[in-house]
Amino acid sequence: MDHLNSPLTPFEYDAFLFDLDGTLLDTADDLGAALNAVLKSQGIARVSPDEYRKAASNGAGALLELGFKEQWATQPQTERIKQLVDYYSQNIAKHTRCFDGVEPLLIALENQNIKWGIMTNKPGFLTDPLVAAIPALKNASVIISGDTLTEAKPSPMPLLHCAKLMDVAPSRCLYIGDAQRDIEAGKAAGMQTATALWGYIPSLDDALGWDASFNWQSPIDGFNHI
Structure with missing residues (x-):
């Protein structure tokens, strides 16, 4: 199968990568x-x-x-x-919580031995305490922030770095995010992409126009790709 031109079948994903704000967490x-x-x-x-x-x-x-x-x-x-x-x-996690469906999805990934990680443009001094405050995120295989490298999204560099650290080919990764830069970065990294329509999208029409591989109404849609 040509992984660059057609979405991967569910069993071909070795890793899921997630944006943080508006994707995993309602911040x-x-x-x-x-x-x-x-x-x-x-x-x-x-x-x-x-x-x-x-x-x-x-x-x-x-x-x-x-x-x-x-x-x-x-x-x-x-x-x-x-x-x-x-x-x-x-006051970083007074009201923040996982979006409904996120925790079951992460548990399902772990049960299937599919790695998952976080790639956010949030700076590390905010990412690290925030993730530490959310028990559901404790098993992330990798956490890369916007200032971890010299480039952030929409550059593909941090996503490629995630794949390298996880020892997974980019073509076998799925990146999920709620912003156009997420989809652009995922595509540029040679990954399949999914738009988190439950997140902080500007509008449904705009989000659908990003041309992601998938458009998920809720994290539960991710079960179809495990």
């Missing part, structure tokens, strides 16, 4: 709390969960721009980003 409420703490300190109106969830995968700057709107351009941006990150790091 939006902790990120939103950090955003609203910064906004409150500056006398700016709070942002609702419906608003901040859409930007939760896009980093501190995107969250702050959402909250400050036209005032963001005149803010001391480095200072505000540090303020948000400091608050978040001190």
